Amino acid sequence: MSERSLVTIAAAIRTRRMSPVEAVGSCLDRVRRLDKRMRAFICLDESGALGAAKALEADAAAGRWRGPLHGVPVAFKDLCHLEGLPTSCGTKTAEYFISSQECTAARRLLDAGAISLGKLNMTELAMGPYGDNAHHGDVDNPWRAGHCAGGSSSGSGAGVAAGFFLGALGTDTGGSIRLPAACCGIVGLKPTYGRVSRAGAMPLSWSMDHIGPMAWTVRDVAILLQVIAGRDRADETSSRHAVPDYLARLEEGVAGLRVGIPEGYFFQGVDAEIAAGVRQTGRLLEELGAHVSEVKVPDPQTILDIAMVITRSEASTLHARIARERPHELQPMVRARLEVGFGISAYDYLQALRLRARLTRSFIRDVFAEVDVLLTPTIPEPAPARAPLKALSADEFNVRAGNFSRLTRPFNAYGLPALSVPSGQSKLGLPLAFQLVGRPFDEALLLRVGHAYQEAASWHHQRPALG
Amino acid sequence: MSERQPRQAELAHLAGVIARLAGELALAEEPACFVAALEDGAAKAPEEDR
Numbered sequence: 001m002s003e004r005s006l007v008t009i010a011a012a013i014r015t016r017r018m019s020p021v022e023a024v025g026s027c028l029d030r031v032r033r034l035d036k037r038m039r040a041f042i043c044l045d046e047s048g049a050l051g052a053a054k055a056l057e058a059d060a061a062a063g064r065w066r067g068p069l070h071g072v073p074v075a076f077k078d079l080c081h082l083e084g085l086p087t088s089c090g091t092k093t094a095e096y097f098i099s100s101q102e103c104t105a106a107r108r109l110l111d112a113g114a115i116s117l118g119k120l121n122m123t124e125l126a127m128g129p130y131g132d133n134a135h136h137g138d139v140d141n142p143w144r145a146g147h148c149a150g151g152s153s154s155g156s157g158a159g160v161a162a163g164f165f166l167g168a169l170g171t172d173t174g175g176s177i178r179l180p181a182a183c184c185g186i187v188g189l190k191p192t193y194g195r196v197s198r199a200g201a202m203p204l205s206w207s208m209d210h211i212g213p214m215a216w217t218v219r220d221v222a223i224l225l226q227v228i229a230g231r232d233r234a235d236e237t238s239s240r241h242a243v244p245d246y247l248a249r250l251e252e253g254v255a256g257l258r259v260g261i262p263e264g265y266f267f268q269g270v271d272a273e274i275a276a277g278v279r280q281t282g283r284l285l286e287e288l289g290a291h292v293s294e295v296k297v298p299d300p301q302t303i304l305d306i307a308m309v310i311t312r313s314e315a316s317t318l319h320a321r322i323a324r325e326r327p328h329e330l331q332p333m334v335r336a337r338l339e340v341g342f343g344i345s346a347y348d349y350l351q352a353l354r355l356r357a358r359l360t361r362s363f364i365r366d367v368f369a370e371v372d373v374l375l376t377p378t379i380p381e382p383a384p385a386r387a388p389l390k391a392l393s394a395d396e397f398n399v400r401a402g403n404f405s406r407l408t409r410p411f412n413a414y415g416l417p418a419l420s421v422p423s424g425q426s427k428l429g430l431p432l433a434f435q436l437v438g439r440p441f442d443e444a445l446l447l448r449v450g451h452a453y454q455e456a457a458s459w460h461h462q463r464p465a466l467g
Numbered sequence: 468m469s470e471r472q473p474r475q476a477e478l479a480h481l482a483g484v485i486a487r488l489a490g491e492l493a494l495a496e497e498p499a500c501f502v503a504a505l506e507d508g509a510a511k512a513p514e515e516d517r
Contacts, residue, residue, distance in 0.1 A: 193505060207501075237502075241509060305484040312481075336474065343478045351489040353498035358491075360501055364508035395474075415505050441509040 005460075006072055006166035006220035013060070013071040020053040020060065020071030024115055027073045031117070031164045034466055037145065039137035040159035042078045043085055045118035049073065052115045067112030068223060073165045077153050078119035079126060079202035080106045080169060089202045090122040090152070091322065092135045092329045096202070103200035104235065105169055105211045105228040112227045117165050120155030125319060126171060126204045127334045128152055129179045129405040130389060134331050138386055142184060142464040144430055147383045150183030152176040156214045157184035162466055167215040167224050171201060173208045173311060175378075175408025178420035178435060181214055183383035185422040185431030185464070187221045187450065188214045190408075192440045193415030194239035196225075197232030205314040206237070207353065208307065208412045217460050218421065218450040222246040225443060241441050249444060254288045254452045257445075260295030260371030266407060271381040277423045277432040278377050281453060285375070288452055295371050300410040303359050307413035309344055309352035316341025332394035333401070360414045364439065373449055374437040377407055378420040382430035411437050419446040422459050 004012075012018035028046055035041055056071045076082065079089045080103035087097040110116060121139050123131060131139040131154025139154035141147035142161040149158040153170030157180025160168055170177040172190040181188025189212045196211045203209055213224030226246045232238045261282055267275050282292045316323065316338045322330065323338040330338070367374070380403065392400060411418040419436045426432055436446045454460050 192509075194502065239502075239506070241506065302484070302488070305481055306488075308477075309481050309485065340474050340477055343474065344481065348482055348485045350498070351485045351492070353501070354492050354496050355485070355488050357498060357500035357504055358496055361504035361508070364504060368508070415501065439508055439510065440505040 005216045006223060007217070009166050010069060010072050014065070016060070020056040020115060021050070023071055024049050024053040024073050024117070027117060027165055030162070034162055035164065037140055038142065038158050038162050039139050040121055040155040040162065040164055041075070041118055042088055042121050042136050042155070043119040045085060045116060048084070049115050049117045056113060056115065065113070067227070069109060069227065070113030072114050072167070073117050074109055074114045074167045075117045075120050075156070075159055075165045076103065076106050076169045077122050077156050077171060079122065079171060080119070081200045082106055082116065085119055087119070087202065088136070090124040090126065090133055090136060099200055101200040101234055104197040104232045106200070108228050109169070109224070114167070120153070120159055120168065122154055123152035124331050124334050126152040126173060126176055126202070127315070127337055129175060129401050130386070131158070131180060132386065132389070141383050141430070142466060144383070144428060146387065147385050147430060148183055148389070150180030150379070150383060153180050153214065157181055157186060157188070160184070160186045160214055160216060161464060163463070167213060167220055169211060170214050172210045172212060172412065173204045174412050175405040177210070177212045177214060178378050178408045178418060179405060181420040182378035182422070182433035183431065186214060186216055187218050187422070188212065188420045189221050189225060189443065189446070190411065190418045191225065191229065191443055192239070192417045194237050195241070195417070195441060195443065196228050197235040197238045199232055199234035203318055205311040207310050207314060210412065218447055218454050219247070219250060222250060222447045239441070244444050246444050246447055250448055250451050252448055254285055254290040254449050257290045257373060257449065258371040259285050259290045259292045259373050259375050259449070260367070261292065261375050262297040263294050265300050266376040269380060270377050273426045274377045274379065274381065274432055278375060278434045281423050281434045282375055284453065284456055285449070288456060292375070295367065295374070297367050297374070298359070298363055303356070303410050303413045304406065306352045306355050306359065307409060309348050310356065312337065312341035313344045313349040333397045336394045336398060356413060363414050368439050372438070373445060376435045376437065378433040378435040380404060380407060382426040382428065382432065407435065416440060417443045417446055419450050421450045421453060423457065424459050425462070
């Protein structure tokens with residue numbers, strides 16, 4: 001079970017070779033054995049999951065199929081509001097995020113037949129790229145104990161990689177889906193801004209927040225995206241852009257596609273194994289028929305500074321109450337970030353929003369005139385060991401954290417779709433990964449390229465040895 | 468160095484970036500142009516109303 005993908009489990013249930021109760025039971029057994037080490041869950045909902053599995057089993061016996069995820073165990077980052085379960089958002093407060101609106105993306109998965117195992121660990125208030133959490137425990141890396149799982153959707157990344165469930169939702173304001181996906185050796189997709197409704201999920205920065213799927217394979221992620229994408233009246237920022245069939249062209253390959261590797265910023269200070277892995281990926285895509293070349297992109301530092309003004313302002317606005325009334329409950333690095341936001345003027349915030357619009361338009365026009373897809377590293381180094389990070393001061397930690405997410409954050413600012421795909425292992429046995437970035441609403445093309453890579457490279461058949 | 472100094476330095480840096488770039492903006496450039504940039508930058512597809 002732990003070595004199968006969402007697609008194979010869904011097919012086994014559909015053909016009655018496995019029941020939803022068996023699927024959930026197998027996952028729960030694994031969680032009970034291994035989550036003391038992994039710390040992927042904040043709230044494990046065993047009774048809810050088993051109840052749902054029995055209902056879905058009865059439906060299956062009667063020939064009633066709820067959707068493509070009938071009986072498939074999944075779990076949700078603990079900032080997704082679901083009725084009946086608390087939403088801590090990684091804070092000390094059990095019910096930090098109170099909402100009358102259920103998380104639309106989570107609800108769509110459940111309505112398609114998925115079974116929720118519960119709510120997943122995350123960095124406090126989704127602030128931070130490593131997956132550390134002083135209140136709920138640091139999520140461990142399934143490939144190497146004592147190393148970071150990546151964050152902020154740390155439980156989502158580690159839980160998929162550990163075989164606790166077949167798919168998960170994460171959120172991504174500066175890399176929080178792609179970083180844990182890269183650190184844990186799974187696939188993570190940050191869709192285009194507005195592609196997936198943000199309703200019912202704790203906001204960190206309404207201009208930069210994205211919800212997206214995480215799973216073992218690109219095909220699994222495509223299936224999850226198919227279910228959650230699309231307009232939602234509960235989120236006015238969700239797009240009316242039509243949702244394509246993400247599986248229809250998945251097998252079409254990469255022949256003739258223009259893949260651009262932006263040198264400079266995206267490789268400066270990047271670990272040698274990571275950089276070599278990305279270039280090896282470029283060579284493989286070339287062998288598969290793509291035209292791979294270097295491409296110049298606008299200096300990301302400008303958009304990163306503008307994004308910093310926006311995210312810090314919005315995060316401090318949204319989380320002012322806990323920052324001002326109960327600052328002692330927050331981890332020092334989270335408190336430090338919120339304090340910066342209080343010092344930004346309305347003038348700077350609004351100018352930053354205007355500049356973001358201009359820079360996004362010019363980036364799309366200039367870069368995608370040259371290439372169809374960008375290929376970059378996702379992380380600048382393999383998942384680092386946690387102990388040395390713990391020794392840093394809050395400000396030192398935030399500088400290091402900013403560097404760790406510097407390859408993903410530009411694409412939150414531009415709102416572009418970005419897919420992280422695993423591409424092998426470092427000498428220490430930690431996952432390597434690359435990032436694909438495309439035009440707005442062109443998730444289908446990223447999935448096609450990522451799938452072609454996975455089929456050719458086959459790294460996705462390797463799993464961590466957890467027992 | 469006190470803990471506040473890095474934050475003051477970060478704020479000053481960010482304000483400096485905005486001051487340097489904002490003068491290039493035309494009056495009609497509003498925040499909502501961001502969503503328009505995404506929609507205009509996509510391959511054309513029909514709208515939906517789910």
